[in-house]
Amino acid sequence: MIPSYYEYYNPVKVVAGNKAVDNLPYELEQLGAKRPLVVTDRGVVGAGLMQIVADAFLGQEAVLAAVYEDTPPDSSVEVVNEVARLYKKNKCDSIVGLGGGSAIDTAKAVNIVVTEEVDDLITLMGAEVLKKELKPFIAIPTTAGTGSEVTLVAVVADTKRGIKMPFTSYYLLPKVAILDPRMTLTMPPKITAATGMDAMTHAVEAYTCIQKNPLSDAHATAAIALIRDNILTAVKKGSDKAARFAMANASLLAGAAFSNAMVGVVHALAHGVGGVCHVPHGVGNTIFLPFGMEFNLDTVGDLYGELLLPLAGEDVYFNTPKKNRPARAVEAVRDLNRQLNKACGLPITLKQAGVPLDKLEDAANAAVNDGAVTYNPRGVDYEDALTIMKAAYDWL
Amino acid sequence: MNDEMVSHRWKPRKKRGKTFMVQAGLFLLGRALEAAAVLDPDVRREVEGWKDPMTIMLHVHSEGPTMVLKKQDGVLRYAGSSPVDADLTIFFKNLESAFLVFSAQMSSPQGSAEHRVSLKGDAGQAMSLIRCMETTQAYLFPKFIAKNVLKKVPPMTLKRAGVRAAILGVGVPIGLGRFAGLVR
Ligand SMILES: [Fe+2]
Numbered sequence: 001m002i003p004s005y006y007e008y009y010n011p012v013k014v015v016a017g018n019k020a021v022d023n024l025p026y027e028l029e030q031l032g033a034k035r036p037l038v039v040t041d042r043g044v045v046g047a048g049l050m051q052i053v054a055d056a057f058l059g060q061e062a063v064l065a066a067v068y069e070d071t072p073p074d075s076s077v078e079v080v081n082e083v084a085r086l087y088k089k090n091k092c093d094s095i096v097g098l099g100g101g102s103a104i105d106t107a108k109a110v111n112i113v114v115t116e117e118v119d120d121l122i123t124l125m126g127a128e129v130l131k132k133e134l135k136p137f138i139a140i141p142t143t144a145g146t147g148s149e150v151t152l153v154a155v156v157a158d159t160k161r162g163i164k165m166p167f168t169s170y171y172l173l174p175k176v177a178i179l180d181p182r183m184t185l186t187m188p189p190k191i192t193a194a195t196g197m198d199a200m201t202h203a204v205e206a207y208t209c210i211q212k213n214p215l216s217d218a219h220a221t222a223a224i225a226l227i228r229d230n231i232l233t234a235v236k237k238g239s240d241k242a243a244r245f246a247m248a249n250a251s252l253l254a255g256a257a258f259s260n261a262m263v264g265v266v267h268a269l270a271h272g273v274g275g276v277c278h279v280p281h282g283v284g285n286t287i288f289l290p291f292g293m294e295f296n297l298d299t300v301g302d303l304y305g306e307l308l309l310p311l312a313g314e315d316v317y318f319n320t321p322k323k324n325r326p327a328r329a330v331e332a333v334r335d336l337n338r339q340l341n342k343a344c345g346l347p348i349t350l351k352q353a354g355v356p357l358d359k360l361e362d363a364a365n366a367a368v369n370d371g372a373v374t375y376n377p378r379g380v381d382y383e384d385a386l387t388i389m390k391a392a393y394d395w396l
Numbered sequence: 397m398n399d400e401m402v403s404h405r406w407k408p409r410k411k412r413g414k415t416f417m418v419q420a421g422l423f424l425l426g427r428a429l430e431a432a433a434v435l436d437p438d439v440r441r442e443v444e445g446w447k448d449p450m451t452i453m454l455h456v457h458s459e460g461p462t463m464v465l466k467k468q469d470g471v472l473r474y475a476g477s478s479p480v481d482a483d484l485t486i487f488f489k490n491l492e493s494a495f496l497v498f499s500a501q502m503s504s505p506q507g508s509a510e511h512r513v514s515l516k517g518d519a520g521q522a523m524s525l526i527r528c529m530e531t532t533q534a535y536l537f538p539k540f541i542a543k544n545v546l547k548k549v550p551p552m553t554l555k556r557a558g559v560r561a562a563i564l565g566v567g568v569p570i571g572l573g574r575f576a577g578l579v580r
Contacts, residue, residue, distance in 0.1 A: 017510070019492040026457060026489040038406075050406060058408035059415075059491060061458040067403050090401055 006213035009170060010256045012150045016179035016249065021052055021140060024096065025060035027176045031136035033094030035065035037087045039107040040098040044142050045069050047186040053098060053140070066090035071099060075106040076157045077121050077165075084113040094136040097174070100195070101146035101281075104139050108154035108172045111137050121156065121165075130169040139174040142183045144234075144247035145195025145282055147202055147255015149177035164275070166371075177252060181245040189235045189344035194282030196231040196247055197340070199223060199254040201266050201285035204293065204333075206257035207307060208300045209264045209375040216261035219253045224310035226250035231336070235343050264376030266292035269388060272367030277355045283347050290334045291388045299378040301326035308332065351394040360389045414495045415461060419477065421498035422454055422463035424536065424568060425529065426474035429465060431567025432532040433472040434576050435559045439528045443472050451475070452525060453482035456494045473573040484517035484525065500537065503545040504529065535560045 015023050028036055044050055050067065057064055068083045087095070087110060095114075097107030113121050115134045124130075139149035154167045187195075203223040206216050227250045233243035269292065270284030279287075293304060305325035309317040312332040320328045337348040347353040355363070364385035367373070373380045432439040452465040464475040464482065488494035493512035496502040504526060507513045515522050534542055534549055535556070542549045550556065566572055 019490075019496070022490040022492040029458070035401075051409070054403075054406040055408045055411070056490065056492075058411060059456065059458070059460040064403045064406050065401060067406050090403075 002214055003212070006211070008213055008215040008260045009152075010150060010173075010260065012174055012256075013176045014179065014252065015176055016252075017245070018181070020178050020180040021183065022056045024053065024056050024138065024140070024178060025062040027138060027178070028062045028094055028096075028136065029060075031094065031138075031175055033136040034062040035090070035092045036062065036094040036096045036138075037065060037083070037090065037092040037110075038067045038096045038098055039071060039083055039103050039110060040067065040069055041071040041073075041100075041103050042069060044099045044103070047142075049142055049183055049186070050098065052180075052182055053096075065092045071103045071106050073102050074157050075102045075109070076159045078159065080106055080109040080113060080121050080156055081119065083107075083110045084119075087114050094138070097137070097139045097148075098142065100141070100143040101148045104141065104146070104148040104174075105154040105156065107137065107139070108148075109156045109167060111135050111172070112154075112167060122158070124167075130167075130171045132171075134171045137174050138176040138178060140178045140180070140183060141248065141251065143187060143191065143195045144184050144244070144251040145198035147199065147251050147258065149174055149179075150252055150255040151259040153259075179245070179248040179252060181241040181248070184244045184248055185239060185241065187238065187244075189238065190346055191282075192238065192247070193231065193235045193340045193344050193346040194280055194286060195251070196227055196234065196282075197286040197289065197337075197346075198282035199247070199251040200227050200231075200333075200336075201270075201289050202254035202258040202263060203227070203250075204289065204307060205263040205266055206254065206261035208296060208303045208377055209258075209262050210377055211375055212261045216257040219257035220261070221307070221310045223250040223253035223257060224307065226253070228311060228313065228336075232339060232343060235340060262375035263372050264292070265295060265373060265378070265380050265388075268367045268370040268372040268376070268380065269363075269385060269392075271370045271372065272363040272365075272385065273350065273353070273355055273389075275366050276363040277353075277359050279350075279353045279355060283353055286337060286340070286346060287348055287350060287353060287392050288388065290330050290337065291392050293330045293333065295380075295384065295388060296376070296378050297326055297330070304329040349394050349396055350389065350392050355393070357393065360386060360393070364389050411491060414491055418456060418491065418494045418498045419461040422461055423474075423477070425454070425532065426463045426465060427568045427571055428532045428536055428563050429528060430472055430474045431563040431572035432528065432535065432559075434572050435562055435567075436531055436535075439531050442524045442528050443467065444470070445524065446521065447483075450484070451480060451482040453480060453485045453487075455479060455485055455487040456491055457487045457489050460488070460491050460494065471573050471576045474571060482517070484515070484521050486513060486515045486522060486525070488513055500541045500545050503547075505547070532563075535563050 097104035111134045203220040207220040230243040230246040266288045269288040273279040308325045308329040340346045341348045367385040433443045449468040454463045466475040497507045
């Protein structure tokens with residue numbers, strides 16, 4: 001069903017495939033830039049990925065003006081301001097985000113600071129502060145899940161006040177996203193599984209949230225089918241380039257879907273346990289996805305029924321009577337969770353994720369205050385959130 | 397300024413092998429095209445249709461290996477490896493993309509389909525040049541490579557074997573353009 005009104009926006013040029021990173025200098029030049037600052041982290045450097053990026057500048061007019069290698073897993077205002085100083089000191093003219101969600105989000109936030117020419121991100125707090133085109137920005141994801149390379153949000157922690165500041169603006173979208181199979185080959189199995197399930201959650205929630213539309217739907221179903229066919233291979237045999245590349249594509253597709261259709265209760269719950277108990281985002285989504293689907297079953301069961309096709313494939317879909325398909329779709333996700341748990345020890349209960357029982361109330365409270373509940377097809381109150389948390393605690 | 401203020405920690409590693417391969421491939425192709433324009437009737441006809449004088453450059457963006465061809469007084473000549481302002485420039489966006497094509501891992505049409513190759517100048521002229529390159533490559537490559545990277549491989553007749561021998565024996569080492577008057 002097509003909504004009576006919707007908006008969809010994704011202007012990111014996608015450069016994807018064999019040796020794609022070698023096109024970085026060329027793409028920068030196309031944007032009128034020759035002195036990029038690369039924002040990355042220790043893990044990326046350690047895996048040799050930064051060197052691959054550096055090598056791409058051989059014999060090119062564009063040069064690596066500066067590289068920031070110390071992005072922490074949860075980026076903060078201090079980090080953003082430090083990187084912005086590096087940008088100015090080295091007379092950079094563009095930004096490259098190389099890494100997982102944190103490095104790319106940091107790069108986005110740095111872009112705000114250097115474009116608005118302020119010394120501190122905090123002075124730009126508030127909605128709709130961005131009024132002008134930012135510096136050329138290219139994203140190169142090294143995980144396959146966040147979809148940050150096609151989203152318009154950057155989340156940065158304000159460590160002094162202990163909150164996460166989301167910045168949302170169309171200007172934050174990268175000009176180019178580069179997907180290169182070489183960039184995700186070294187991701188460890190557990191992170192591959194968790195980030196892959198984050199992408200799965202983006203796609204499933206985008207397909208069922210109240211902002212869904214035909215374009216986000218097409219991206220979401222394509223992403224789910226790719227994840228179904230490739231996540232286990234990528235986890236068990238990390239060197240499989242085809243599976244890695246498929247997962248990178250799925251992540252981008254799911255990112256484009258949820259950037260336009262938003263996410264719902266599963267993300268709200270994951271943010272809850274993430275904020276209160278530091279459960280990694282992908283792990284939280286893995287644990288809550290089947291429970292969130294169950295929670296929404298009465299409201300959008302028919303949509304889950306449709307998702308059984310990309311989730312489980314043709315045979316299962318056609319052999320399941322229509323009325324059983326919604327519940328079967330939940331079961332397909334649970335199956336996948338069990339298989340991932342077996343393959344790499346990915347936590348699929350809150351207990352396995354190390355969440356103490358006495359923190360569930362705090363986490364549920366944080367979840368209902370999360371923006372994502374706004375877009376969930378069914379209203380979520382504190383009791384709902386707590387019930388789901390308890391159910392997800394130790395269900396095995 | 398672009399050369400002075402750069403990251404000193406992160407430098408591109410030299411790719412001497414790949415650079416040499418591409419440079420050698422460009423040289424080979426340049427000299428072979430020069431010879432084919434004399435010896436092969438199809439290439440000769442194509443080159444006759446080009447404006448005169450004109451300069452063509454095959455190039456790896458932005459400071460990579462280069463090959464220049466010049467047509468003057470009806471004769472196509474290989475004109476060295478220094479970049480010039482050409483009437484038609486066909487360029488690879490980077491060395492890796494050029495290497496894929498010059499190591500025969502990828503055909504040129506596939507290279508264009510993957511946006512690895514781009515051009516400045518008249519697209520129709522470029523099509524003609526690409527047809528000439530395909531014909532020339534059919535002489536250069538052994539059959540088992542040619543059939544992977546060329547759309548059609550003409551059968552090796554005695555006449556074609558002679559042309560191949562002339563391209564490889566005279567055209568590539570010393571250039572055949574200078575003998576254009578004699579052969580015609
Ligand atoms: Fe997410």
